[in-house]
Each structure stands twice: as structure tokens, then as C-alpha cells.
Amino acid sequence: MLRQTMTAISLAMLASAAHAATPEEVVANYADIAEAAYGDSLTTARALRDAIGDLIENPSEETLMAAKTAWTVARAPYQQTEAYRFGNAIVDDWEGRVNAWPLDEGLIDYVAEDTPSAEDNELAQLNVIATPSLELGSETLDAAEITPDTIRALHEAGGIEANVASGYHAIEFLLWGQDLNGTGPGAGERPFTDYATGEACTGENCDRRGAYLVAAADLLISDLEEMVANWEEGGEARTAVTTDAQAGLNAMLTGMGSLSYGEQAGERMKLGLMLNDPEEEHDCFSDQTHLSHYYDGLGIQNVYLGRYTRTDGSEVTGPSLSELVAEADPAVDEALKADLDATMTALTELRDKAEAGTAYDQMLAPGNTEGEAIITAAVDALVAQTQEIERAVAALGLNSIAFEGSDSLDNPDAVFE
Template sequence: MRLIKSALLSASAVIMASTAAGAATSTDVLDNYGDIALAIYEDSLASAKDLKSAIDGLVANPSEETLAAARQAWLASRNPYQQSEVYRFGNAIVDDWEGKVNAWPLDEGMIDYTDASYGVESEENPYYAANVIANPTFTAAGETIDATVITAELLADQLQEAGEVEANVATGYHAIEFLLWGQDLNGTDAGAGTRPATDFDPANCTGGNCERRIQYLQAATDLLISDLEDMVANWKDGGDARKELADKGEAGGVATILTGMGSLSYGELAGERMKLGLMLNDPEEEHDCFSDNTHMSHYYDVVGINNVFHGGYTRIDGTEVSGASLKELIAAKDPAVAEELEAKLAASLAAFEAVNTRAETVEAYDQMIGEGNAEGNAVVQAAIDALIDQTASIQRAVKVLELEDIAFEGSDSLDNPSAVFQ
């Protein structure tokens, strides 16, 4: 329960955050929005560096204890990062970059060994079972890849989305997650991945190619840190993300905030990450599928939406970043709509707290979405419904602020369910 307790305290602090006295201006709100982004990415970078330290400890002394410490560091690193996802969809710099660090789902056979049930080929993906860790050179789609030394450059420049196949995820949190946990072969039964620490022990190697697995894990972690450093720089004063936001003008900047809130709420989280998996009863469609951390990743997405509405963020050291809020802008135009949206955001947060409680006391998220699990399905559906409901209120806020119509991201799972099964 430790992770959930800290999460709830964080969310509570965000909701309670106060802003400076006096009427907020759009410029004030946008400045604070940028400050929150910077703080979140700085925390994401700091926690990625902690992850690197834990992975270095695993490599130096491979054991179940050091592997558990590396896994715990990975879990902790997800909490600040997921709060940044509300900056997607409206900020092109974030969207163009995001796939480097958080792309999913991935065809894990491109990276490392897999269970026989995974298969050895795919019509859609020539890299499906390339197994870079086992093969210093290999040929796929008519191209010979020299992977003699596994470097960050190899992962980023040659393997990430190789062959223009999105499932070829070679970098970021989920590639690291797969290396730390291995495949989750439990379907919708209990259990996460169970990769042994000896997969990283050249002296007692299981899984083969332990030195190369270590190379891959360290290269992917170094690359994650480098990518996060780039995004921190983008949100510093004078950074490209700040400039891009300012160039949109006040109305365009506020529209960017609402675009991120609405698109993450509706098409991305309610649709692609939740409703699709629920419709298919498919654990492969859960976000953190190797570690069974999906409930926490979803929860922190919702916390992130609350952050930008309330104009506050609780840093990993417990300090607060707070200032002028979107809530104040809306309330100045129509207090009832501001109150309505605040209530809807609180309701969605409560729905995801219920998902968390079930995940920690009854069953993991992949079990909740399993076929025939009426109670678990209902808990997930309630969270989806809360997101859809709050999106309608976000749309009302757009109208109250007299912004041009904003197109939120959609999802076939919500807008055209029959297409999912075609």
C-alpha cells in the first residue's frame, strides 16, 4: 500500500494548492503551467538517474535483492513522468519526443528471448523475433543490422520503430521494464513478469547473452536520461517549449492546456489505454504490462490533469509548485462551470483510487479487464465513465473561455466500437 498512500497524499496536495490573491491572467496561468512542466520533467530526470544507480547496483552485484531494488526504482520513476502526459496533444515538442520514452505496446522479441508461445515471425513486423541481444548481426526487411556493440545510438537510430513499425519499441520506460521483469506469461491470471537476476549475471548466466543484456539495459537507461535532459531544457526559461507556447498567444496557450486535458482524458486514457483493453479482455493492451503497474500509471495521468487545472504540483521531495490556475480563469467567466469541472475531476480521481485499491487488495489491472470478471470490469468501466464525463465538462470550459473549437483525440473504442473487431 506504500505507493498508493504516497500517491493519494500527492493528489490531495495538488487539489488543495492555492494560488496568489487577485484575479489570474492568462499570462500568469501559462507561466505557471510552464513552471509545473519544468518541475515534473526535472523530477522525472532525477528519478531516472536513481533508476540508473539501481541498475548499476544490479550489474555490479546481480541478485534477487538488487533486481528488486532496480524494479522499485523503475516503479518510482513512473510516478512523476506520468504526470507529464497532460502536456501531450497540445504541445508539439512533447508529442514529437514522447515516443522515445513512453511508446507501447512493444514486440519484445525484437529485444530479447521470449517464450515459445510468442512465435517466431509476424507478417506485419520483420523484426518481430530479431532478438538483438542474442544476435550481434541480423538481417530484417532486407537490411543488415550491426549490433555488435549495443549502444544508445544503435537503439535510437536503427532499432526504434525499425522498418517504420510502431511496435518496434527499442527505447524508453517500457523497453527497460521488459528487461527488468521479462514477459508476463500469466494472461489474466495473477502474476507479473518473473525474469531472474541471473539473466544479468555473466558468471551464472541464464537466458544466454548476459553481457549483451547488460549492455542493452544500461544503454536504454542512459538514453532515457539523455532524452529527459532534452525535455528539461525545453521547459526552462527561454527553452523551445516555452517559446512555442508563447508564440501561440494567450488564447492559443490556454487552448493548449485544455487540448491536453481533453485528449488525455478521452481518446488516450479512456479509449486507447482502457476501453480497448476492456473490450478485448486483452492484457497485452495494458500500459505497464510486464510489471503490473498499469493502475498506477493510469492514476498519475489523472493526477496530472488535476495538476494543470488547479495550478499545482507536488514534487518528489514534497515541495509545492503552485500559482495561477486554469480553474481561476474559468471561474472568472462562469463560476458554475469551474465548480462543475472541479467536481468531475475529483470524481475521476476517486474512481481511479478505487482501481488502485482493488489492484492492491484484490487483483492486478490485467485481471480486472479479464473476460467474465464482472466486478473487475465494472471498476474499470466506472473509471472510464468518469473520464468521459469530465471531458464533457472540459468542452464546456472551452466554450466559456470563448476559445475556438478544440478537437480532442478520439478512439474507435469509444467512437466506433464495431471497428475494433473488424
């Protein structure tokens, strides 16, 4: 009986070894997850467009709130794709159209009178919604009708990145308006009458504001359609990571490490904390930054574990980086999985604190020691997992990867100075 049991165990071990994950299978699953996550981003963007249509057709507190809710829902799958940005040039070149921030919102619409203008951006308070003919340097842009092409022409006008005219954050601003509460409670408070008709309209230009919002939503959909196609069978992004599996693995780990360290821990979290500046938070109009941070962290973990939970509850799963690293160095795999779990624990605490009533911008307030501790714990966890990601690169025998900010890994504070 003992001999039979040992034989069964041996056969099981041999079967497992025979079906160990290969780099080719891992990068194929990585591409499948990208296709699914961008597909969910597209589906939820279409639902957002429908909600915006309802708002424009029947402006009310209810339809404005429904559009805001649809925006929040649409962000969840998209933020989980950000781990694909840094390792894939196709995604990085495209990303600025859909998720660029921070933005000089006065380019788009009215802002408070005391809103500072960037000294190097003469278009910072252009207000295209109130201006049917625009002077862009030596050129004149006819904006009598606001269309997706109008918005595309405005985006990063003058070569200035803060001139964000398209994407999630432009739509966010048009739904919430400026958050004028600083580090106090409250998000943007745009009234639904900004989209009303006739005498019910707040001030002027409600029709043009509605046209801009609709055009921005249509443009977001077309941009997402482009990226979904890039990850489908035969798509350029899928081909780039699957043709050369080793290059694909490099892309995966580059995306994980760069988002973890220089982007999320540094630009999106530590910088705002150092400056106590709510203008440095990612979703500053809606006060939804805690969700962006949470889903960014989850996206990094998804890439490593080779899994993604779709918006319909189904799961895309397959051969993973974790399996490859475990085969090369089990200790590195266990350490990295533990660090990814620790990061998600810290980001969950941050999310839950915000959902309980203390928004992310309030946590940034000078003297808020509890908020500072919560944000710092997440930053520290992201830095720690980046160091383990570097160990995973070495375990797999890949070429050294220059993560964003990774030249300062031996001096973690330096990247944030």
C-alpha cells in the first residue's frame, strides 16, 4: 500500500513537472488578461457614455449622480491595466490620451477666479467651452462645434502636458467640477444645472459643455477600442510580447516595478504627502484617489499571479510569472507574493479609511498624523515589493531592468526629492 501511495505521488510530481509553466504560456496569459481588462474598460466606458447621454437629455441631480457612479465603475478595470503601461511602448505612447494628469482644467471650462495660472502655460485658462474660436499660438482652431477632433487638437496644446483635454480626468472634471475644499472634507460640487437648458442653465454655455462631455466620452471609447484591438489575436501589442517570450517577461516585470516605485509610490503618493498638496492627488475632482491607488496595486499583483477578475465576476487565469519564479527560486517567489499581499493590505486600509469618510486629500493635510501613517505604509510597501521584483528579475536570469526611479533603490528617498 505504501509503495502504491509513493508511486502515485511520484507520478503526480512528474505530471506537474511535465506541465510546468513556460515563458511562452506566461506571456500569452499576460496578453489574454490585457485583452480582458481593456475589454472591460471599454464596456464600462460605453455604460458611462450612456449615463452621460441621459444627463444631457434630462439634467437632474439623479442623472448627474448616475453619470458620476458610472465614471467610478469605469475606472476600476482601467486602473488594473496600468501595470501594462511601462513595459509596453504601444501602451505608454497611448496612455496620455486617456489618463493624463494633473491638468490645467481652465483649458476646458470655467474655474474659480483665484485659480492660479501656470506661468509657462498661456492656455491654462483658455476655456474652450466659452470660446468658439481659439488662438493656439500662430494657429486658429474653429471650435464652434465641439467634436472629438476638436478635443484631440487641444490635447497637450503647445506641447504642454498639463493641457489635458481628453480622457478620464477631463470627464471627471466635467462631472464634478473643481474641488475647492483643499485638504478639508468634500469633493467637487458642479451643479446639474451646468447641463440644463434655457433659463435653468447655470450662467452660459450649457449646450457647449454638454457637447464637450459627450465628445470626450466618445473619444475615450474610440481610444479604448484601439487598445483592445492591440491585444486581440494578431494585435500589435500582443504580437510584441508573444513573439519573443523573454522580451515579454521583461515587459511584465518592467511594468510591475515601474508602476510600483517611481509612478505610484513616488509621483502619485509620496510627492503629494511631502507637499501636503491635494492638487497632487490622482483623482482630485472626485476624491476617488483611494480607489485608483487600490486598483493600481491590484493590477500589479494580477500580472504576477496571472489572474484577473472581470467585471462580470468571471476570472481569466493561467500560467504565471509566479510559477516561473517559483521554479527558479522558491524563496524569491514566496517573498514577492508576501510583499504583494502586504501592499494590498496597506492599500485596502487606505481605501477603507477613505470610504469611511476621510478622503485621500484630507489624509494629506499638515498635521494629520494618522493619514500620513496610512499613506506612508502603502508607499513603504510599494518600495519593498519593488526590491523583490528586482530579485525576481535576477532569479529568471533576465537582463537588468531600469524601473522608473530604480536608480535610487539603494536610497529610497532620493527618487522622491
